[in-house]
Amino acid sequence: MPAGVFKETYRADMAHLRYPIHWAGLVLGAGLALTAPLYLQGYYLDQAILFMIFLIAAVGLNITLGLAGLISLAHAALMGAGAYTVAMLALKAGFNAVLAIPLAGVAAAVLGFILSLPSFKLKGYYLAMASLAAQFILEYFYSLLAPEQYITVPFETKEIAGVFFGEGVPLYYLALAITVLLLLAAGNLARSSLGRAMKAVRDNDVAAEIVGINVTRTKALAFTIGGFYAGIAGGLYALYSAGIGWEGFTLLVSIELLGMVLIGGPGRVVWGSMLGVLVLKTGWTNLESSLSPLLMDMGLDIIASTAKYIVLGTLIAVFIILEPEGLIAVLRRVKEYLRLWPYSY
């Protein structure tokens, strides 16, 4: 705690903004986010939108995995449920794609609840295997829904009052508003009784049950809420993309999301997820666009095509072994060091 700042009430101690630096961070962050279209060109604005979409999905997985300790390898499939809900409603029923986003969340939440059923009996690797099976079943189902590899979401369904929400500034602000709302909700969830129950189940489910926590209900909620976030992310992705297909929601995407959570900081729902997505999605995309052509020019095509997975695998292994709390813990140590610098303690 910084010197000279005292908290006299529980409410003040639990506030999101406790220290002056938090307020400064909020003003700076909000300012940067709100004015992003002024300084980000089209391509980078697009990257910002994609960042927010994957951030929402990663937050969802962080709730399921980081808070409740339930391994899910089907998170991309849940994202797919949201995306297909929006696409099918828009394409088959002429439903407005923007307004269908909440339904995408609900559809994926229902699916998340169904996926939670095995977790009542299974945990650890066995639960991971069950979710893996769910991922493959859903992938197959999606391939039946879109046998041509894609479903286009008609442009006209992406408009509200003449404003096109399929890309650019309108989509950026829509994604920003949804992201802020969901991050606030996720931040509060982690501090609520439900969040504490999830942590208790994660740390020791038998002990949690003994102290009166309904473990079954908690696990079901962790999957359902995680699914809701994945669905909203998928719905936004359907809005962002010219068309969606099962190949956008494969096991590899699930593993990428898992990597984002593990590398960013499992259990640190907002900031951990944010760091993970920043490194593995935005950072990698920008690195890849310059690294891949370079490797290909050097005749290293195979490395260029597999570099992503080599890096992803290495990073996951490094963080699991050396820093299980993720990048957020590394940053915390840096922050503490700088706070005391030049003294050692």
Add this chain to the structure above:
Amino acid sequence: MDSRVLAGIAVLVIIVIAAGFLMMRGGEEAATGTTATEAAGGAEAGGKEITIKVGLLVDETGPTSDVGKGYAMGAEAAFKYFNDKGIYTKDGVRVKIEYIKRDYAYKPDQAEAFYKEFRDKYGVIAIIGWGTADTEKLADTVARDKIVYISASYSAKLTIKPYNFFPAPDYSTQACAGIAWAAEQKPGAKLALLYDHKVAYSRSPIPAIKAVAEALGLQLVGDFDLSLKATEASAERVVSDAATKNPDVLWCGNTISSCSLAVKAMAKVGLDGMLLANVWGFDERVVDLVGDAGKGRMAGVTPFVYPMFAKDMGAKGIDTVMEAAKAAGFSENDVNLRFVQGFLNVWLLVQAIERTDSTALQEKGGEALKAALESSCNGEPFKFGGLTADDVRFCPDSHLAHKKVYVVVFSDAGSLEIQGPYEAPSQVDCVKATIQG
């Protein structure tokens, strides 16, 4: 009311006002962002040279890389060759093409990400593209962005999209002509269809094939799911299934790797039929890939002359291709059908540039290129020194270039023989059959 709630409301109001302001501003930017000067990417008309940016989207590492590598080599050689030789607009202004290459490994989502990079980061006015799923998926977006998209996908669905072009008949028309050829060889034959049921490219001509087979009196005995990434074992299983129906003709709608495995499997299970492959399923390499198993058992449709036949057929365009290949450091052996396909797509773009004037190119970008390509409808067709089965014309309502294909047969003697050109039968509208599904 709590002061923090008031502060929250104030922040929300500021967010809404800021968003409204920037959305209006963004709209203005989008409107000016499509102007040709920006889209043309750093024009220098004063210096009598214009630089335009073009995206090159290829698959060199994904499931279609067996044919994608050669295509990419041909396209790159063409860019280098025409840039060095000089591309001039109608009014004599030199145009330099700066191309940006990306390997999307046949992943439609990755293709879209690269498309956005091409458009938003580099401001390209044209793209030399690749696969069916990604090209079809992006077709409405490229039309909206007014970016000319010349693809390696010859899907029938693209012939009605305003900004999509390719210098060949669509897959459906090609397949119809091929099936008509097969029906001539084996009247009343039993026909089996082998293709990847999850891949848009493989599925593309199937409705047209079914329609034309019925019209020509062929008996369709079944659809069999042959994966684009088939292994010897999986190909053998699929062919064994097909063999139970005793087909005389098998259509292979995949690329050369899986089609070759299917022919090998035919020999192994003792199925004496003819396997007719789509344009990407057969080329010069089958002789080595399939060996004796393919002799008298395999053929492929192609709307282009194979380099090995070009000289005898008087296709002088091959000299241009060879010259470009040599200049780019490729050997004669590197120049195969795939190389030619990549080369011709860029050549088409170059010819379109030569039909525009510099002002239109700078001010209208892709729109000017589209007009130039469609000027062939009632005007001079695009010619490629005899390398295409027919001259190429694009009309505003249909970008079906022409309707002719050759059939290349892997003969009993073990050599490749080219036959044709053959035209798709008139009894069936093959493009319509595919579009209507």
